[in-house]
Amino acid sequence: MFVITCPYCGARDQTEFAYAHEAHIARPTDPESMSDADWAEFVFMRKNTKGIYAERWMHAAGCRKFFNALRNTATDEFLAVYRIGEPMPEVSAEGPATPCGEQPGSGNDAVKIMADDSGGGGR
Amino acid sequence: MARYSAFRLFREGLRGNSGWRPAWRAAEPKPAYDAVVIGGGGHGLATAYYLAKLHGLTNIAVVEKGWIGGGNAGRNTTIIRSNYLYDESAAIYNHALTLWKTLGRELNFNIMMSHRGVINLAHDEGEARQLKRRVEANRLNGVDAEWLDEHGVKEFCPIINISRDIRYPVIGGTLQRSGGVNRHDAVVWGYARKCDEMGVDILQNCEVTGIRVEAGAVIGIDTSRGFIKTPKLASVTAGHTSVIAAMVGLRLPIESHPLQALVSEPLKPIHPCVVMSNAVHVYCSQSDKGELVIGAGIDAHVSYTQRGSIDIIEHQMGSLLELFPIFSRLRLMRQWGGIVDVCPDASPIISKTPVKGFYINGGWGTGGWKATPGSGHAFADLIANDEPNAIAAPFTMERFVTGNLVAEHGAAAVAH
Numbered sequence: 001m002f003v004i005t006c007p008y009c010g011a012r013d014q015t016e017f018a019y020a021h022e023a024h025i026a027r028p029t030d031p032e033s034m035s036d037a038d039w040a041e042f043v044f045m046r047k048n049t050k051g052i053y054a055e056r057w058m059h060a061a062g063c064r065k066f067f068n069a070l071r072n073t074a075t076d077e078f079l080a081v082y083r084i085g086e087p088m089p090e091v092s093a094e095g096p097a098t099p100c101g102e103q104p105g106s107g108n109d110a111v112k113i114m115a116d117d118s119g120g121g122g123r
Numbered sequence: 124m125a126r127y128s129a130f131r132l133f134r135e136g137l138r139g140n141s142g143w144r145p146a147w148r149a150a151e152p153k154p155a156y157d158a159v160v161i162g163g164g165g166h167g168l169a170t171a172y173y174l175a176k177l178h179g180l181t182n183i184a185v186v187e188k189g190w191i192g193g194g195n196a197g198r199n200t201t202i203i204r205s206n207y208l209y210d211e212s213a214a215i216y217n218h219a220l221t222l223w224k225t226l227g228r229e230l231n232f233n234i235m236m237s238h239r240g241v242i243n244l245a246h247d248e249g250e251a252r253q254l255k256r257r258v259e260a261n262r263l264n265g266v267d268a269e270w271l272d273e274h275g276v277k278e279f280c281p282i283i284n285i286s287r288d289i290r291y292p293v294i295g296g297t298l299q300r301s302g303g304v305n306r307h308d309a310v311v312w313g314y315a316r317k318c319d320e321m322g323v324d325i326l327q328n329c330e331v332t333g334i335r336v337e338a339g340a341v342i343g344i345d346t347s348r349g350f351i352k353t354p355k356l357a358s359v360t361a362g363h364t365s366v367i368a369a370m371v372g373l374r375l376p377i378e379s380h381p382l383q384a385l386v387s388e389p390l391k392p393i394h395p396c397v398v399m400s401n402a403v404h405v406y407c408s409q410s411d412k413g414e415l416v417i418g419a420g421i422d423a424h425v426s427y428t429q430r431g432s433i434d435i436i437e438h439q440m441g442s443l444l445e446l447f448p449i450f451s452r453l454r455l456m457r458q459w460g461g462i463v464d465v466c467p468d469a470s471p472i473i474s475k476t477p478v479k480g481f482y483i484n485g486g487w488g489t490g491g492w493k494a495t496p497g498s499g500h501a502f503a504d505l506i507a508n509d510e511p512n513a514i515a516a517p518f519t520m521e522r523f524v525t526g527n528l529v530a531e532h533g534a535a536a537v538a539h
Contacts, residue, residue: 001432015434019423021378040524044376044467048365050427073379076428099332099366 002076006059007067007083020056022046023068024088050074050099054088057081127231146312147191147319152326155352156184158506159344160359161331161367163187164196165307165492166484167359168314168325169499170506175321177500178507183323184353185315186346188330192311195361198429198461199492200384200418202397202408204241204302206261206268211517211529212470213264218514219497220301226496232313234305235411239396241302242276244446246291246402254297261299269298280396282449289445291403304397304408304416310495334370340479341371357482357506362427362462364472364485371478376467376523377486380421381460383431387453389413394447403442414456417443421463421489431460463489470529473502473511474519482506483520 002014028034028042047053053073058066070079070091079091125131125144135142158174160167163185174180188194203223205216227234245251254270261268271278272295273285285293315325326348333345334356343352358367368375390413399406407417419439422431436458444451466472466486471494473484484502487494501515511519517529 001434014432021425036524036526040376041374044523045374046365046376046378047374048378048425049369050363050366050379053425055425071424073426074428076426076430099330099363099370 002078004057004069004078005081006057006062006065007081008063008065009059012059012062016059016061018058018060020058020066022048023054023056052079052091052093056084127233146316147325150184150319150324150326152184152186152329152346152348152351153324154350155343156182156324157353158183158355158357159351159353160185160357161344162194162359162361163191163311163315163325163327164194164359164361165311165314165495166361166487166498166502167357168311168318169495170357170359170484170502171318171323171499172314172321173500173503174506175318175323178503180507181322184326184351185318185323186326186329186331186344186351188328190327191315191325192308195461195463195491196307196311198384198459199307200406200408200416201304201307201410201492202241202302202399202406202490203236203238203305203493204299204397205266205493206241206243206257206297206299206302207266207531208257208260209529209531210264212531213261213266215471215497215501215514215518216494217264217266217497218500219494222496222500223305224301226310227313230313230317232309232316234309234313236303236305237411238301238303239408240279240298240300241397241399242271242280242296242298244276244293244296244398244400244402246293246400248294250402251295254295258297267299267301269300271296271298280394280398282393282447283398284446284448291445293446302397304410306411307492331367331370334367334481336371336478336481339477341481353480355480355482355506357484357502359484359502361464361485361487361491364464364483368476368483371476371481373476373478375472375483375486375520377464377472378425379427379462379464380424381426381429381431382418382421382463382489383435383458383460384416384418385436385455385458386410386417387415387450387455390415390453393449398446400442400446403445405439405442405446407443407447415450415453421465427462429460429462463487463491465489467523468528468530470531471498471518472520473498473505473515474521475505475509475511476520 005011069081080089171185205220258268276296330347341356394409397408405419464486465488472486504512
């Protein structure tokens, strides 16, 4: 379970927060011209990165504001939180050892930090 | 390869068990294969098995990052059922259930398949109506299903609490008598042994680090044990489907979440079936070792850490104790998490991709185990023929463009 730092209220238990999935998915500005494939891309396709992932949280049992966070999904370490509208902060993390971030055959106990270019994992 | 039998067991007992041999070879990677399956879990091995058995492709390999049985195959709660609402789902899950029935004999491996019955509980009128609808839909699809009132539930599972005074009283439930549980390790070991017998190389400790694509077609994979050439590559990597797909620049409609399970200390046989509840959200069965096997929901956030949150466990323990007060003094022995790839419609992806020769089977969400043989069977067909068969066709990636989703979330997918 996480301790999440709400940028408005400070550090609180994860149970106070609702997860709101991948951040920075821009709404289409010209929906009339979009094809079905474009809509599928917007509605369904996700980066689902193993590594640094920009995601939204909502402080449901607190200020009820949405905010963004950068979290390493390979270690669950929060690297930054920032308000909606603010630019994504620069964070640094160790490069990936392997795609799964582990020694082959090691099981999953010793997950390692795996960097991502924050556009990667996707394309 | 020597058959396993009662006679053999007896003979080896007399000979100090000196005659047993490893169930599969420790194969060395060849430079090239006709097809490579990424992922040595249940679905991956089943895929390789049916490729070799039904499609004559024996010059193939299964590459596995860890060891056979060490991934999600060893982390699930082994519940088998096929009582899904929609025709497409009923077709694939019931196909799997049919294969499960004879799989032990077919593999010459005791997979401890136990058709002990699966109950899905209803706790309010709305849920009861929805489950009754599902029973009728199941019957139309040839899936055995029946509705039980709360006394019928109590008769089938005597330890359940049907008091009207609890927060979410049990008012009835559906029963699929052919549902049940089996032994996860035995399934993967059995498949691996048969694959090996047919000449399939099982490459453990072999992690895929890259996929080479030339002119839009797969030409091979880079692994921790060197480059392997192959024209057909099948990804069956539950929990890491997006990571593998990203190697060829594909984005998928998948999010990966931790899903936790727990087992209690062993008890004498007390829990005769599988009980699942979507509303209070817990599912529970008793393994042949006597441990209660308990599971529930995913953590909401994306994570690959195989660790879930304690509040999820608290919630499911609360649910369990309301349904089964008799378990209140039980101690829990182990708790673990696995990573599940969840699609927006809670149905899997069995599909070709824009990259020629690259196939994906994944996104089974929280309930892939029950589909293992059916999934492998349909996927092998897709790989061999380069066209999905009738069972796999509804589960292609195109459905996210056309909108033909198989939306099982409301119907079945909360609890698997």
